[in-house]
Amino acid sequence: GNESRLQAILNITNRQKTVVQKPEPLDKIWATDVFNLAKMEEALNKSAFKAVKQTVQTGAPLDPAVADVVAAAMKNWALSKGVKFFSHIFYPMTNITAEKHDGFIVTNAEGNAITEFSGSLLIKGEPDGSSFPNGSLRMTNAARGYTAWDPTSPAFIMHTENGSTLMIPSVFMSWTGEALDKKIPLLRSISAMDKAANKVLALMGETEIAPLNSSCGAEQEYFLVDSNFALARPDLLLTGRTLFGAPPAKGQQFDDHYFGAIPERVQVFMQDFEDQLYRLGIPAKTHHNEVAPGQFEIAPYFESANIAADHQQLMMTLMKATAKKHGFMCLLHEKPFAGVNGSGKHVNWSVGNATQGNLLDPGKTPHDNLNFLLFCGAVIRGVHKYGPLLRAVIASASNDHRLGANEAPPAILSVYLGDQLEKVFQDIKDGNIATSKKGDEMDLGLSQILKFERDPGDRNRTSPFAFTGNRFEFRAVGSSQSVSGPLVAMNTMMADSLDWIADKLKVELDNGKDQTTAVLAVLKELMEQHSNVVFGGDGYSEEWHKAAVEERGLKNLPTSADALPYLRDESIRELFSRTGVFTPVELESRFEVYAEQYILSIEVEAKLVIEMAKTLIYPSASQYLAELSVTHTSMADMGIEMNNAVVSSIAKETNAMLTTVAELEAAVKKHDFESIEAHMNFCANDIRSLMDKVRSHVDTLEGELADDLWPLPKYREMLFIK
Ligand code: ADP
Ligand code: MG
Incomplete structure (x- = not known):
């Protein structure tokens, strides 16, 4: 039934308005969470600032001694803003952003908490990259990759409900120097x-x-x-x-x-x-x-x-x-x-x-x-x-x-x-x-x-x-x-x-x-x-x-x-x-x-098409057919013949939908492809067109089933109710 749809509409109608915050003046908020050159100039001695500025503007390597000074200043700035964690942030080959958080905190022999952030921690991080898709690089190299600070993009603080983190923009590469990310090629280009x-x-x-x-x-x-x-x-x-x-x-x-x-x-x-x-x-x-x-x-x-x-x-x-x-x-x-x-x-x-x-x-x-x-x-x-x-x-x-x-x-x-x-x-x-x-x-x-x-x-x-x-x-x-x-x-x-x-x-x-x-x-x-x-x-x-x-x-x-x-x-x-x-x-x-990724995303969609057709659409359609057939039979008992057009159409579409779903099920099981290109083509042509076919049956059913039995929020609701 449509309980979830009705509940959704009810929730939206009764929702508490988000309180409108008075906008803050731009000069008060502009770049307050960024450790940019201006902040570095304030925090660093003249020669360290000169060195880091040169690095920021040209990407030239930074003297490790200077890196220690920059790291200390960056840490102090972040701590003063309530930050306790830092993370190298990087861009693997997928379109996502990746992070690995680390605490500034270490304990000393006396059991006191102190904070530590050295130049070497700033410059290099060691995330375990084995879970990122790296194509053939996974074969030719150790799966592990490491991140390295990109000083040309400023560090910043990211606030979330779970706390605030100092983010350090980084590149991501393999131990043998291959680019595993989207930033290295950009800098090279x-x-x-x-x-x-x-x-x-x-x-x-x-x-x-x-x-x-x-x-x-x-x-x-x-x-x-x-x-x-x-x-x-x-x-x-x-x-x-x-x-x-x-x-x-x-x-x-x-x-x-x-x-x-x-x-x-x-x-x-x-x-x-x-x-x-x-x-x-x-x-x-x-x-x-x-x-x-x-x-x-x-x-x-x-x-x-x-x-x-x-x-x-x-x-x-x-x-x-x-x-x-x-x-x-x-x-x-x-x-x-x-x-x-x-x-x-x-x-x-x-x-x-x-x-x-x-x-x-x-x-x-x-x-x-x-x-x-x-x-x-x-x-x-x-x-x-x-x-x-x-x-x-x-x-x-x-x-x-x-x-x-x-x-x-x-x-x-x-x-x-x-x-x-x-x-x-x-x-x-x-x-x-x-x-x-x-x-x-x-x-x-x-x-x-x-x-x-x-x-x-x-x-x-x-x-x-x-x-x-x-x-x-x-x-x-x-x-x-x-x-x-x-x-x-x-x-x-x-x-x-x-x-x-x-x-x-x-x-x-x-x-x-x-x-x-x-x-x-x-x-x-x-x-x-x-x-x-x-x-x-x-x-x-x-x-x-x-x-x-x-x-x-x-x-x-x-x-x-x-x-x-x-x-x-x-x-x-x-x-x-x-x-x-x-x-x-x-x-x-x-x-x-x-x-x-292309193949995977189409396969995920195809599997979901199958699941939704079988577990959401088919039950709703059968329920409606059951209700209608009871009504039509009782009416016939009373000697009144009902128009069967809608019933026949729904029965026909539902059967056609199930037949196509079965074809799609068989198609997603196929895995013996001679090449990755052949597999992509199969997804682009065969799988996609079967998905479209299932969809056309479902969309027709949406126009014929009683509204109160339709299980999914409709386009008009999603697009027009705010
Ligand atoms: P329109 O909708 O007319 O295309 P917008 O103002 O929405 O224009 O967006 C134009 C974008 O192009 C903005 O991000 C703007 O800063 C950017 N832009 C303007 N000049 C340049 C330039 N010389 N190089 C790169 N991007 C530019
Ligand atoms: Mg434009």
Whole structure:
């Protein structure tokens, strides 16, 4: 029956309102829980501070003596805030955040409690990594890994109901030095890009070149569902999405949620959440309703890639915890509700440094414009050459539901430049802008483009990879994913393209060409090879899906089973080896981990489909059939013939459901696959389509069974009751 549904609605109606805290002034809370440079300056002597600042800004190794001084200062700061534990925090190959807590406390010979935290404890931790999926690295190395402090990302204090902990951002590696995490490759990809960019900028006559980094600002979409409903849905609990559920009479077609005011209860949640972010020095900047009812978005101001990635992980953790406190379940799944808009994460990405600024910003002088064109060209080449890699780094069982559906960017990687910039590149390709008078720099007027493209009204929202005036926006990233994978792929393709550009540019300049002519010649060659990836039309349209593949030779990789094997492709292996971002063994282990996760998550869903169909849906359907048959028989006894249409339909759907469930049961038992690729394909095609078939029977039953017998909270309840 529907007792749990009714109880849920009752609980929500009678819930105690969360008390609205008066918001704290920003300057009082900003970064109070972060051991940043400002706090270090206060706490350390001059020479120690100078050394640690150098390390923070360049990642250079820290003298162990200085590490002891920093550790002591960090400990005292944390103890003064009531903290008793510390933990290295790291990012294994899955999308999760991992921690291992240790006390500061030790006892001395006299039995007194003293606190201890040495430089070596700060620098190195030894978690037992055997329980993290490490792919083939598990075979080639001892299962244990260790964590090492990343001084470029500041330590902070995490408050939970169970106490407060000093968190030390760390990398995670094997004893033989292989990366077991998502942070090491990110740091490597930044330095690969820096190296290649340096060559290009030096050839462009720049004399002072500060270290290059990439910036990232990620817009995060999510759903909030009242926990009373979520807890009555085994599927939300175990898989983060609804495996069954008929569309409600009213969905998102009115757009009234998108433009509407944020519900009060959600505002209270947001304020609480954002105050916590501010304490952690995370610059939460915008929040608003999203397209679907119950869907929202938050975007922090952009930061350097490594910090942004750590902050993004922290945000996801905090979002879920804070939602719970407010009686919500926060859904980060890419497609929690069928037929309703899914959630993505738009990763805004740019490349720059302190001396040349943002190199994806057209800039004001003709010379700036040339740098911009080269870096922008590098992106175009990168997306064209490594499109399948970009698709592979956003591959997951959950994101597959979104890519290619007509609400999210397609599973074909193309680049949107905007009309004006596209024309500039087209003209370069056609040789319409090809020469310049010697010594006379040509003004391409690109600062005008900048103004124009920044207007959000003009944006093409159907493109997976769009230029938005001074950055690119990778829109196909999934809402639950770490931003590190996409950042690694973008930085590395950039390194590769800039290397290529540097080689070509050198040849042109050595041949005596002036700078403008040389740049245009290189870009002409680049566009001749790669302009096929530039597309300004409707990415959702059927024509594009056909033309992209047939005329332009781009790859359409609708499922993770299609995309992940590209991590094993020779060209990708070479790319990562050449740039030093992944060794072949490290790359192979990523393929294995992601493939395993893909298979596992589909199997978990399939098993739950079977269980829910048999133990929740079938009993309800039979109960209703029993009630109806008693009624119909009694009525017949009285000489009144009842209409049997509903009874027959329910009987037919229930039988069909059970037949499909049996097929699905047989399918999940199959385990003799010749390769992991074959297993993935089986999940993507056979298992998924059987799950869809069961679902369609269940969803039909939902529309026919008496409401008071339906065991699961319905879409209208989950989406509209707050
Ligand atoms: P929109 O919804 O119009 O795309 P938002 O303001 O919601 O814009 O989000 C844009 C994101 O892009 C923010 O996180 C913002 O800080 C980030 N961003 C802005 N400029 C840059 C840049 N140069 N590099 C990287 N990210 C940027
Ligand atoms: Mg955006």
